[in-house]
Amino acid sequence: MATSSVKFLGQLGWRLIRVQKSRTDAFLAVAQKGSLRGLCRAYGTSGSSVTAKLSRVVQRSNTRVLGGCAFLLGGGIGLYQTFKLSVHQTHLSEDETPMQESDSETKLTLYQYKTCPECSKLRAFLDYYGIPYETVEVSPVTRQEIKWSEYKKVPVLMIEGKETLVRANNYTHILKQINNAQLNDSSVIISAMKTCMIDKSKSLPEVISYYPRLTSTNIFGREVTEFTNRYWVMLNEIAIELIYPSKNARKQEVRWRQWADDWLVNLISPNVYRSPAEALASYDHIVRQGKFGPVEGVLAKYMGAVSMFFISKLLKIWYRLQDDVRQDLYSAVDEFITAIGRRRKFMGGDRPNLADLAVYGVLRAMEGLQAFDDVMERTKVKKWYLAMEKATREHHGQE
Structure with a gap:
């Protein structure tokens, strides 16, 4: 997670150090008024429920641990903000050839x-x-x-x-x-x-x-x-009845699209930066796939990896993940596959719907990394994922 995540988590860490325990509730009351996309929403929660989560985290966590993380993050955050790396810079290793038509006016x-x-x-x-x-x-x-x-x-x-x-x-x-x-x-x-x-x-x-x-x-x-x-x-209403087999199918599509943005995406950073080795491999992948100059690439790779490793630990506390964050990722992926069920090929039935495309797009962002390989090996998602890969590559939506 980059600019917005870094600013929020960095300032939150310093506030936890400087604010006395007796003033924690007051700070949380102020935080509740914020509108922070991504960080203020988790699966099935709103901004107020995230604030409640933060309250429990503050009460249960050792303040010295957060203070230490904030201290270690100080230098990394400064450089990280200088580079202005985006919150969306997770990971993708696909070979992409853009589709073009020379005779098109648009x-x-x-x-x-x-x-x-x-x-x-x-x-x-x-x-x-x-x-x-x-x-x-x-x-x-x-x-x-x-x-x-x-x-x-x-x-x-x-x-x-x-x-x-x-x-x-x-x-x-x-x-x-x-x-x-x-x-x-x-x-x-x-x-x-x-x-x-x-x-x-x-x-x-x-x-x-x-x-x-x-x-x-x-x-x-x-x-x-x-x-x-x-x-x-x-x-x-007429179009809804023609396109969706039931009103519940439409609501299900909306629910899982939002789930992909509010929960699945937020599990990526804690997993791809889970250890120093994984963080370094992830930033090496980002630099190779992205648009960096020679000096910028080296600095981003090493300082970005250090910063995001510690930030991933704060995210682990924020989202109340398990000690092994990979288990939360496995559970999330299997939850989606279970919702599809055995009788359907995709969430949309015989063909992918927008929820399938959203979840596929998020998971594809981890291709080339250890977290992606582990998900393919340890969950039930591989068959669905390969079917989505084929449907996307061959443009089945044209049919």
Whole structure:
């Protein structure tokens, strides 16, 4: 976890050192007012429940341990913030060849970190439905490639053109009436594009308005952004009955998409940075896959690995994970596979739905790392994962 996680955890560690035990409740009352995406939401919880979790952590944990972690993090955090590494820089080792069509008047460009789970999730969606796009790797140090955007996070999907893609499938109409549009937040992009795929009477600009952006300032003075309805495909009752076998199927899709963002993603960092060796291997992978200069790469690899190793220990306390955090990851993956059941190939039935694509995108972000190999070996996910890999690679959504 990078910039936002580092700032939050670093300041939290120092506050725990400086604030007397008798003032802990007051601090938590202030923290409850913050809106911290990711860190203030866990599986099935809200911001208030996370604050309650933090209260129990503070009461049960040895304050000296947190203080020591904060002290060790001091130097690493400073360098880490200098590099401005993104919270989404986990891990991906796929060989990706962007799909292009030279005769198309419309161009989709995805600004990304290749190792970002959110970016991987969006690529999985675009690949599954066979929507052509190009990728631009963003430098996590300067972020020069997206300085033109007010939205300083990845992924950013830029759509440039006049009419529509020259491609004979049912989904090209979603790009009509688009001219130099910038789309943000992977879950919103997926929900909006899927809505247009089903309801051909709506244009993408119209549908995007169904997901208004809400901004607020957290307790550390940093602006945070949320999008309402981000997991919902916005359809009328007739379309819902035609597309989903039951209303419960639609709710299940929404639930597991949110679960992937609120819980599964948050298990990645504690697992890929579980030990010093794994942390170093993870950052070596990030540097090789990302856009770093020679000096930046060396510093990011070693200082980033040190920082994230200690941060992963704070995340372990924050999310109340087991001593062996791998067990929580195994349990989460098996929980998803159990929910699919034996009678279905995917969560969506015979074909993947948006929940399948979201979970697949997140897990794919760990490819090439020990945590990914362990999950494939120790859980029931491998058969489903290979089926998702094939469906995405061969663009089965076009059918």
